[in-house]
Amino acid sequence: MSYDPSQPYSTYPWQPPPSPPEPATRHPRHRSPLGHHSDLRILRSAYRWQRRTATLTALGYFTLFLVLSAYAPSFMASSVTDGLPTGLLLALLQLPVTWLAIAVYEHTARRYVDPLADRIRKQSEVDARREAGAR
Numbered sequence: 001m002s003y004d005p006s007q008p009y010s011t012y013p014w015q016p017p018p019s020p021p022e023p024a025t026r027h028p029r030h031r032s033p034l035g036h037h038s039d040l041r042i043l044r045s046a047y048r049w050q051r052r053t054a055t056l057t058a059l060g061y062f063t064l065f066l067v068l069s070a071y072a073p074s075f076m077a078s079s080v081t082d083g084l085p086t087g088l089l090l091a092l093l094q095l096p097v098t099w100l101a102i103a104v105y106e107h108t109a110r111r112y113v114d115p116l117a118d119r120i121r122k123q124s125e126v127d128a129r130r131e132a133g134a135r
Contacts, residue, residue, distance in 0.1 A: 039116070039119065039120050039123070040120065042116060043113065043116045043117060043120060046108075046112045046113045046116055047113050049108070049112075050105060050108040050109060050112065050113055051105075053104055053105075053108060054101045054102070054104050054105035054108075055101075057097065057100060057101040057104055058097065058098050058101035061093075061094065061097040062094065065090050065091065065094065068087075068090065069087065076090070
């Protein structure tokens with residue numbers, strides 16, 4: 001018996017011969033359920049944009065009010081009308097600006113985020129029915 005370097009030899013005489021490797025099974029390519037990564041990525045970015053817009057609207061105005069209060073006290077003490085200082089007017093405008101931020105958040109949710117989420121939900125239901133039918 002000659003030595004073949006391409007074939008491994010058994011170190012011990014009682015060791016069984018090596019078994020041939022099993023052939024790799026190929027799975028058919030199809031869209032994986034809940035794996036629509038591009039859809040989920042689009043949904044995440046739309047939701048991220050929505051949060052940033054609403055947050056920056058509310059916090060940006062409040063930060064502007066605080067900066068003006070700290071660094072421009074003469075501007076904040078100046079009168080807009082008789083007896084109404086600018087600082088008080090800007091403070092009273094904080095509530096409508098917060099409502100505006102909420103309205104922007106709801107508008108972008110209805111216009112961009114909710115349709116994407118509905119599309120992903122419907123596609124996952126179709127995928128789930130397809131998987132159940134394949135079994």
